[in-house]
Amino acid sequence: MAGPIGAVVGLGVAATGYLVKEVVKALTSRRQDEHAAASPAPEQGAAAGPSPSRPVPPSRSEPPDRSPLVADASPGTPGTPPAAAPPTTSTARGRTGRPQPLPVPVERNPAPPGPVPACPSPPVLHRASELTAMPWRLPAHPAPPGMAADAARVGDLEVRAASVVGTGHRTDEQRAAPRQDAYRLGQDSASRHLVVAVADGMSDSPHSDTAAAVATLALVNAVRTQLDKDVPLHRLDHTSAFLEAAGQVHAVARQRNWPADSVRTVAAVAVVPTSPAPGGGRDVWVAGLGDTTAWVRRSLSWSRELGEKQQGLDAGRLDAYLPYTPQAAQGRPLHLEPGEILALMTDGMGDVLTELPAAQELFHRQWAAPVAPLDLLLHLCYDSHQRNDDRTAVVVWPPSPEGGRR
Template sequence: MTIESIRAWGDRGVFRPRELGPPSLAAGVPWRLGGVAAVPDTVLEAGRVGALEVRAASTRGTSHRFDGVVRQDAVGVSGLDERYVLAAVADGVGAAADAHRGAELAVRHALAELAPMLPGADLATVDLTRALRAADRAVRAAGPSPGERATTLTVAVVEAGPARRFRVVRVGDSPAFLLTDGAFLPLLTERRGFFSESATDCLPSPRWPAQHASGVLRAGQALVVASDGLGVPVQDTQAGAYLAQAWAEPPGPVAYLHQLQFDLRSFDDDRTAVVVWARGEP
């Protein structure tokens, strides 16, 4: 098999990932299947809850595809009684052997904890950190060596009614943004000066208190919850301008996934994002 025939593998034409600069060195070569059948390369979800439009996707980075490593990000979204959108994003710590499992456990148990708390409650009074604690217990209790399941976790709740308030809570560095006026505005700040600046807090047994953010989604704005595989290029490269324009209004689900899979050298980690748009005044 020649190099030319190897690099002919992959999507072409309108399906080819958008190149925002020099392509990833792993782009255009055959993917290697991961070793865990229960963790697919890509997941995609979309829907409408009241006046909110929702898109969610998690996709394996080109480096993991090239190396045959399973996707270590996880994502979950749900609508609750047409009143709320619940979202969670987890980014398994790359050095942990079962990071993918920790991420999936964190998302699943955080959303399961939140769902029964919200009906009949005022969002402002709900203890969102309970979702983080439930995820932490699940990651620790899943077997020996819980550190091998290390993962970040960011959880968000958005009201689908007229108020359209949102709240976000996180452990680790998976970011949340307000997409408004063509820019991604960070809602949570990076921690500095506690331990090593390069250290990422994570489940299980986080070292630092959870971070919180809250606000209101105005018409035309969107809340974005992501892994740093998207958060870093959005803040540091032309990907920010590209996606701000592409996501000025909700794209179709397949178009959303295609936009998320842009190609840019050195930014080849798993990418995960939930975007919740306020469609207009109810």
């Protein structure tokens, strides 16, 4: 038995010695490779050295996990320093065991130095209000957006609309209110007429924001129905349109178990042909209830054509509003000469045009041609002492009299 056992032991010792030699050989070869990779490439004409395509391990001053990922330098280019590469681990090697080039990361352009430009400040009319600098507050219940803006082209008309909650409603920490103004844009089925409506919910009516939204939609749809029946502009029935709006406002209140007094609102609606008459002008129809107003921009100033501003101690008191007195609505035709502009406004905008010459001059100049919807919104965010109501305007620009768009 000693013979076979001795043979087996001898074979085991030989195998162990062979494995130890191979491991030592492999370690020695790897150290030589790393030493050669760490040595700088020789100058052109010097003694041959390691290939410039070998990767260079990252320096100690830069952590390995932050080393730049770049492809190897092109082989065969004498005098070119080797490019940096990640450590030669098994995850970076292909089937041949050589390091594989990794993709170069895209470097984003850095932000330009200096502060980011801010939005222009809203215009100040007469005197600034202390409320403007106060933070906006949220109403107690979910509400419509505090700001809204739109732009559209219908026929040859350019229309812009914007609405913003007033500082008096948005800055009260305990009783912040939703935006109680609303607007709606539409057209008849044949796209021959633009139909617009604005509404101003009454501040002492708890759900007037809902009333304003319902009223504008109802008025646009009621007028569209008449236009689709080919009723001419001068025969449009404003009373039936406001009766329809009153019925829908009252129906919403009844569905939600709200008293009718909680959904009070005033409103106005207008119809503008989407193409001019043979002489270049347009016959327009407007109708309104309460202190919502229709204005025409003429050559020198804005002219109020619908809606009255009450004066005296009862300037804030209204006697006609939805859903109680739709029969008090008034309607009338207007004629726009070439170059004249129509605007429907709530009293947050109409009052400043009525009371402040500076506002007349400012908006006469700024709205001489179509503006971007965000610019219109900025204009409505004007700052003025004791003028803190919601503001809404829908402005309609026909083409300029010189021809073409403004």
